[in-house]
Amino acid sequence: MCPRVPSLDKKPLFFAALWRSHRRLTVAWWTLILVQGSLPAVFVVAVGILVGAVTGEDPLRTPLLLIGVVFVLMQVVTPLHTQVGSLLGEHVSDRLHDRLLVAANAPDGVAHLEDRAHMDELTAARDFDLGMTGPPLHLSMGIIAGGLVEAVAGLAQAIVLAGYAWWAPFLVGGAWLCTHWLLRESSQWDRDTGEVLDAQRRAEYSYRLAVDSPAAKEIRLFGLASLLTQRFATDRRDLVELRWHATRLRRKPMRWAVMVLVVSGGLFFWSLGRDAASGTIDPGQVSTFAYAAVGASALAFGGLNWALSLATDAVVSVLRVERTMSTTATARSVVSGREPAEGTPASEIRFRDVGFSYPGMSTPVLDGLDLTVAAGSSLAVVGVNGAGKSTLVKLLCRLYDPVSGKIEVDGTDLKDLDLESWRRRVSAIFQDFIRYELPLKDNVAPLGASPEEVHEALAIAGATDLRDVETVLSPGYSKGTDLSGGQWQRVALARVLCAVNQGAGVVVLDEPTAQLDVRGEAEVFDRVLEATRGCTTILISHRFSTVRRADRICVVDEGRVVEFGSHDELMALKGTYARLFRLQAARFNEAQDGADHVE
Numbered sequence: 001m002c003p004r005v006p007s008l009d010k011k012p013l014f015f016a017a018l019w020r021s022h023r024r025l026t027v028a029w030w031t032l033i034l035v036q037g038s039l040p041a042v043f044v045v046a047v048g049i050l051v052g053a054v055t056g057e058d059p060l061r062t063p064l065l066l067i068g069v070v071f072v073l074m075q076v077v078t079p080l081h082t083q084v085g086s087l088l089g090e091h092v093s094d095r096l097h098d099r100l101l102v103a104a105n106a107p108d109g110v111a112h113l114e115d116r117a118h119m120d121e122l123t124a125a126r127d128f129d130l131g132m133t134g135p136p137l138h139l140s141m142g143i144i145a146g147g148l149v150e151a152v153a154g155l156a157q158a159i160v161l162a163g164y165a166w167w168a169p170f171l172v173g174g175a176w177l178c179t180h181w182l183l184r185e186s187s188q189w190d191r192d193t194g195e196v197l198d199a200q201r202r203a204e205y206s207y208r209l210a211v212d213s214p215a216a217k218e219i220r221l222f223g224l225a226s227l228l229t230q231r232f233a234t235d236r237r238d239l240v241e242l243r244w245h246a247t248r249l250r251r252k253p254m255r256w257a258v259m260v261l262v263v264s265g266g267l268f269f270w271s272l273g274r275d276a277a278s279g280t281i282d283p284g285q286v287s288t289f290a291y292a293a294v295g296a297s298a299l300a301f302g303g304l305n306w307a308l309s310l311a312t313d314a315v316v317s318v319l320r321v322e323r324t325m326s327t328t329a330t331a332r333s334v335v336s337g338r339e340p341a342e343g344t345p346a347s348e349i350r351f352r353d354v355g356f357s358y359p360g361m362s363t364p365v366l367d368g369l370d371l372t373v374a375a376g377s378s379l380a381v382v383g384v385n386g387a388g389k390s391t392l393v394k395l396l397c398r399l400y401d402p403v404s405g406k407i408e409v410d411g412t413d414l415k416d417l418d419l420e421s422w423r424r425r426v427s428a429i430f431q432d433f434i435r436y437e438l439p440l441k442d443n444v445a446p447l448g449a450s451p452e453e454v455h456e457a458l459a460i461a462g463a464t465d466l467r468d469v470e471t472v473l474s475p476g477y478s479k480g481t482d483l484s485g486g487q488w489q490r491v492a493l494a495r496v497l498c499a500v501n502q503g504a505g506v507v508v509l510d511e512p513t514a515q516l517d518v519r520g521e522a523e524v525f526d527r528v529l530e531a532t533r534g535c536t537t538i539l540i541s542h543r544f545s546t547v548r549r550a551d552r553i554c555v556v557d558e559g560r561v562v563e564f565g566s567h568d569e570l571m572a573l574k575g576t577y578a579r580l581f582r583l584q585a586a587r588f589n590e591a592q593d594g595a596d597h598v599e
């Protein structure tokens with residue numbers, strides 16, 4: 001592995017990010033760097049004057065006062081600077097976070113979040129905050145400020161040497177700069193390799209599993225805690241080793257650095273010693289120049305480039321993510337059309353010979369799927385797990401586009417419809433719907449609705465036991481609470497109903513009642529059908545008691561529609577639907593009998 005030096009030429013991007021995130025703090029930060037960096041030079045000059053005054057028996061008050069002032073300033077400026085730096089770092093972090101979130105949400109489809117290369121970019125871009133491969137930004141700021149202060153201090157003291165001889169700043173300062181340059185690479189490593197990103201992602205995942213509550217149950221039940229800790233430790237160790245390996249390759253520059261220093265330092269101090277001995281310069285000057293020569297070593301401070309390149313990388317990767325996410329030319333990205341979708345569908349939604357496979361997968365999930373849903377009717381979709389039912393509705397919501405064939409709404413290709421207005425028409429409860437850690441009312445109406453609307457939607461969904469719409473639905477908040485699986489499902493249903501109330505005309509229900517008991521389900525479903533009367537409804541369900549209530553039913557198998565018709569038609573067909581229906585009915589009756597016996 002040959003570690004490349006990342007992003008050194010892009011440092012201006014980092015400083016530009018500082019400026020953009022908070023101007024006043026940035027000015028304060030730079031001012032303090034200059035002040036703090038000049039103090040050591042003033043100090044060595046003051047000490048030189050003091051030594052001169054002592055040996056020349058001059059009054060000591062002025063040099064002592066100067067030393068005192070510089071000393072006090074040094075004490076005061078440092079902590080102040082640390083504060084300003086860390087504040088500024090937090091501002092930059094916030095800004096980068098905002099930009100990442102905006103960028104990740106910019107594409108209209110979701111394929112980018114499943115694409116390996118884009119996920120790698122997102123993982124790398126989050127590191128300014130997570131600090132997996134380096135300190136987080138607010139800490140780096142201190143190191144960078146320290147580095148810049150050292151650079152200014154080194155430079156100022158090298159300039160002081162000009163008082164001794166014109167060549168002295170070049171010899172001494174140059175030697176330290178040279179070591180700085182030689183050593184800067186020794187602390188850097190390539191954080192963007194697949195290996196590093198993999199280890200980083202695994203480590204983050206293990207960590208999230210360990211600390212996020214949804215995983216906590218299984219981890220305890222299956223006794224996975226020690227395995228998880230071990231995995232996390234191994235992944236972190238991998239990262240440390242990758243870094244160490246990269247750093248170890250840099251021994252040669254260190255040898256060179258030592259040689260340059262010995263030669264230049266030897267020459268300077270030999271010359272200084274000779275002039276001191278011959279009396280060409282007085283003891284005060286000897287003290288000043290000797291201290292300044294040592295102080296110029298600050299120019300070699302190696303941490304600056306390291307921290308600066310880390311921080312620059314953070315900015316650069318956010319910029320990269322922004323660029324990728326805004327490239328609508330990215331393969332498989334969803335692009336909005338221009339036709340307004342208001343009032344659609346007036347006649348039908350039609351899938352024509354639709355083929356689809358997920359990005360990066362070769363096997364087709366949908367393969368020549370033809371299906372027509374009449375506007376204002378309800379269609380139930382049944383099929384075994386993995387048949388492609390959820391995929392079908394994801395295409396309808398334009399989270400992905402078909403790879404072949406097309407979906408038409410009233411004869412217009414879905415791709416030609418304005419995406420925003422189409423999505424306002426569609427309301428969906430996905431199988432893996434989101435449980436927002438927000439108040440109940442925002443779970444029901446994320447974009448806002450009147451309390452009456454929220455209560456009504458909850459009532460139709462059968463969630464009348466949830467009354468306080470201000471309660472945050474997460475135990476992690478004060479007075480927050482969690483719900484049962486079935487209650488959550490009712491809340492998600494209420495969300496769809498609220499959207500219908502606000503103008504959605506296409507309703508997608510992907511296994512919306514899987515966690516409700518059979519009686520609850522039938523009851524809720526009747527009410528939902530009633531409330532969405534007039535809407536075009538697509539329902540995916542394994543419960544035939546619900547499915548049979550739909551106007552039309554289709555059976556999807558291996559990515560295509562194999563049966564289509566009303567319940568009665570499909571029963572008469574005596575195909576897959578009829579077989580599955582009978583099987584479930586028989587099981588249900590058995591279970592009922594069993595229950596009756598127990599009773």
Ligand SMILES: Nc1ncnc2c1ncn2[C@@H]1O[C@H](COP(=O)(O)OP(=O)(O)O)[C@@H](O)[C@H]1O
Nearest residue numbers: 114358361365384385386387388389390391392
């Ligand atoms: N985001 C995804 N990336 C890759 N493959 C997926 C993704 N989502 C689903 N699949 C695959 O597509 C197939 C169909 O999935 P899905 O439509 O969810 O089936 P179901 O009929 O059970 O709803 C399955 O084989 C599944 O593994």
Ligand SMILES: [Mg+2]
Nearest residue numbers: 389390391431
């Ligand atoms: Mg599904």
